[in-house]
Amino acid sequence: MARVALVLTICILGFSQSLATSSKSNHSDYFRCLSRKIPSQLVLTPSSPSFKPLLVSSIRNARLVAPATASPPLCIVTPTNASHVQDAVCCGRRHRVRVRVRSGGHDNEGLSYMPGRPSREKFAVIDLAKLNGVRVDARAATAWVDSGTTLGELYYRVATAEPGLGFPAGVCPTVGVGGLISGGGMGLMMRKHGLSADNVLDATMVDADGNLLEDKKAMGDDLFWAIRGGGGGNFGIVLSWKLRLVPVPPTVAFFDVTKTIDQGAVDAVTKWQTIAPALPDDLSVRVVVQKRQASFQSLHLGNCSAVVATMHSRFPELGLTLDDCLEMSWLQNKAYLYFGNASNNKPLEELLLNRSMTIGPFVKNKSDYVKKALTRDTWEKIFLWPDGGAVGQLILEPHGGMMSRIAAADTPFPYRSGVLYNVQYVEFWNGTGAAGMPNWLHGLYDFMAPYVSKKPRGAYVNYRDLDIGVNTVVGGVTSYESGKVWGERYFGPANFKRLTKIKHKVDASDYFRNEQSVPPLLLIRE
Numbered sequence: 001m002a003r004v005a006l007v008l009t010i011c012i013l014g015f016s017q018s019l020a021t022s023s024k025s026n027h028s029d030y031f032r033c034l035s036r037k038i039p040s041q042l043v044l045t046p047s048s049p050s051f052k053p054l055l056v057s058s059i060r061n062a063r064l065v066a067p068a069t070a071s072p073p074l075c076i077v078t079p080t081n082a083s084h085v086q087d088a089v090c091c092g093r094r095h096r097v098r099v100r101v102r103s104g105g106h107d108n109e110g111l112s113y114m115p116g117r118p119s120r121e122k123f124a125v126i127d128l129a130k131l132n133g134v135r136v137d138a139r140a141a142t143a144w145v146d147s148g149t150t151l152g153e154l155y156y157r158v159a160t161a162e163p164g165l166g167f168p169a170g171v172c173p174t175v176g177v178g179g180l181i182s183g184g185g186m187g188l189m190m191r192k193h194g195l196s197a198d199n200v201l202d203a204t205m206v207d208a209d210g211n212l213l214e215d216k217k218a219m220g221d222d223l224f225w226a227i228r229g230g231g232g233g234n235f236g237i238v239l240s241w242k243l244r245l246v247p248v249p250p251t252v253a254f255f256d257v258t259k260t261i262d263q264g265a266v267d268a269v270t271k272w273q274t275i276a277p278a279l280p281d282d283l284s285v286r287v288v289v290q291k292r293q294a295s296f297q298s299l300h301l302g303n304c305s306a307v308v309a310t311m312h313s314r315f316p317e318l319g320l321t322l323d324d325c326l327e328m329s330w331l332q333n334k335a336y337l338y339f340g341n342a343s344n345n346k347p348l349e350e351l352l353l354n355r356s357m358t359i360g361p362f363v364k365n366k367s368d369y370v371k372k373a374l375t376r377d378t379w380e381k382i383f384l385w386p387d388g389g390a391v392g393q394l395i396l397e398p399h400g401g402m403m404s405r406i407a408a409a410d411t412p413f414p415y416r417s418g419v420l421y422n423v424q425y426v427e428f429w430n431g432t433g434a435a436g437m438p439n440w441l442h443g444l445y446d447f448m449a450p451y452v453s454k455k456p457r458g459a460y461v462n463y464r465d466l467d468i469g470v471n472t473v474v475g476g477v478t479s480y481e482s483g484k485v486w487g488e489r490y491f492g493p494a495n496f497k498r499l500t501k502i503k504h505k506v507d508a509s510d511y512f513r514n515e516q517s518v519p520p521l522l523l524i525r526e
């Protein structure tokens, strides 16, 4: 306790000073502060040969590499314990340097490691990759997992501790737990168990004053609500999460069936829209639409004969047979979903514990929610949408099941009852330098406006998209009005407003600020 009190005092010294003056300094006072607190090998500056490799190590979007390395952070702090995180926040507060926190680095717009746009304030990155412990309590079916853990590590540690347990989260094994849970966390078990954030029992975090909040009681109900889906980088730095693990059967069933337009893809997707959200909770069938064909990818928490029988009665158009279906352990499925047959003869450790990933082409993603099924005509237009040589895809994730049984106000994530599915638009291109955005994605996104959720048009915070609005700063803090533009689209009007009140309570001076951080409710006049 003594330590917490001391840290708090140090932080408060810098509380009222404006961050705006920081550009005049060369930040030597900031570095002195860090060096008094944190072992020097845990603080990397651009002069170190390891700095650039570390900076780019978890960048997942080639579009962001050049801008990120052209305006790098003052330093990257790589904490190995909670005190280092507290110290990094306190030194930043005291010496007027903002921090951005990075867990897995998968933010679609790079908010965890890029300079603020347009301000380009000097900043530091706190990279949590070294905090990746997973402590499983198999008997209680819970685990404490540190934010720097990747999904692959989490799945592997849980399933090797107890093969009958799993956790509902995403497909890509290199996504970080810290960002994913902060924004919700969708995956193929969400119809049975909800989002990752719906399965958080407790957490520890460092707040904007450098305090270590060791459990949800120390946070209070509001803050504990906000960190479970209100978006990363807003309310503090979550160090670890206590998760409710869920039972998984010894083997699960998986299929991936592709239909071309000639094989009835348009009819199948049209029908899928209402069938998929109403299937038994054990069964998720998502769709990837690309190159005028549709792939139906499914996880069933049961065996192949059962899933083939269910699909025969509910969705005969798919023509699923036992030959299309594979049975494997839940953990093997985690590798198979991402690596496909390439995973067949490789050890799971190599596939799931490897934090690096080959960086592909430039990519831009956007998202929508669908509440009313699109007509066959509309789907036909989407399938025949001219691609002009572009490489794009739509990924449709079915809701329903548990997702519709959780109330919209229970967590910041509002897309619950009445939502049929999430749409993710993805466009890949071979860009160079600061090449402009591609047209395919934007044209299709505009076309879709009448058919998707409206007033406000929905979007998923973890599919971060700066096109839908960025903050402006007025009088030293993010303006409520600017945040409302994008914030109501991610969280809905009621949840957004609650988030801004909580932000005011826990970070009134707006220390944790980025292009889409929740504004403190200060400037509202009503």
Ligand SMILES: Cc1cc2nc3c(=O)[nH]c(=O)nc-3n(C[C@H](O)[C@H](O)[C@H](O)COP(=O)(O)OP(=O)(O)OC[C@H]3O[C@@H](n4cnc5c(N)ncnc54)[C@H](O)[C@@H]3O)c2cc1C
Pocket: 060, 100, 101, 102, 103, 104, 105, 106, 107, 108, 110, 111, 112, 128, 147, 169, 170, 171, 172, 174, 175, 176, 177, 178, 179, 180, 182, 183, 184, 185, 186, 187, 231, 232, 233, 234, 236, 237, 238, 239, 462, 463
């Ligand atoms: C290849 C790929 C696959 C994906 N698959 C899925 C999927 O299946 N399901 C799904 O729901 N989403 C998916 N996403 C989206 C993903 O959930 C988000 O990008 C998520 O924010 C990534 O978390 P991260 O820790 O890797 O990212 P980071 O870039 O490290 O962080 C994202 C944001 O959270 C903040 N943050 C990070 N750590 C913390 C922390 N400890 N405390 C507070 N704030 C923090 C960052 O500052 C940043 O604003 C995918 C993204 C990619 C690139």
Ligand SMILES: *[C@@H]1O[C@H](CO)[C@@H](O)[C@H](O)[C@H]1NC(C)=O
Pocket: 026, 027, 028
């Ligand atoms: C930064 O400022 C300190 C104190 O004013 C000074 O001693 C130091 O040389 C400066 N460093 C650089 C790199 O300018």
Ligand SMILES: *[C@@H]1O[C@H](CO)[C@@H](O)[C@H](O)[C@H]1NC(C)=O
Pocket: 037, 038, 039, 081, 082, 083, 084
């Ligand atoms: C964190 O590590 C530092 C050494 O860098 C040590 O002095 C401190 O006591 C540790 N704190 C905790 C909470 O373990």
Ligand SMILES: *[C@@H]1O[C@H](CO)[C@@H](O)[C@H](O)[C@H]1NC(C)=O
Pocket: 060, 061, 107, 108, 109, 363, 364, 365, 395, 424, 426
């Ligand atoms: C966009 O989505 C695709 C498909 O899920 C994914 O491969 C890609 O990594 C995502 N976005 C970014 C910016 O990386």
Ligand SMILES: *[C@@H]1O[C@H](CO)[C@@H](O)[C@H](O)[C@H]1NC(C)=O
Pocket: 302, 303, 304, 305, 306
């Ligand atoms: C498949 O699972 C069902 C229960 O869902 C069970 O009745 C059936 O015996 C199982 N079939 C096989 C071949 O294991």
Ligand SMILES: *[C@@H]1O[C@H](CO)[C@@H](O)[C@H](O)[C@H]1NC(C)=O
Pocket: 340, 341
């Ligand atoms: C994977 O292997 C199976 C069985 O050998 C085969 O039917 C399938 O086409 C392969 N899939 C891919 C994507 O190569």
Ligand SMILES: *[C@@H]1O[C@H](CO)[C@@H](O)[C@H](O)[C@H]1NC(C)=O
Pocket: 350, 354, 355, 356, 357, 358
């Ligand atoms: C980890 O993945 C990277 C990128 O795909 C690859 O180059 C590397 O060989 C892998 N490492 C191991 C140990 O498999």
Ligand SMILES: *[C@@H]1O[C@H](CO)[C@@H](O)[C@H](O)[C@H]1NC(C)=O
Pocket: 361, 391, 428, 429, 430
């Ligand atoms: C990028 O260029 C390579 C080589 O010409 C090509 O194979 C690939 O399909 C291109 N990717 C995209 C997304 O256009």
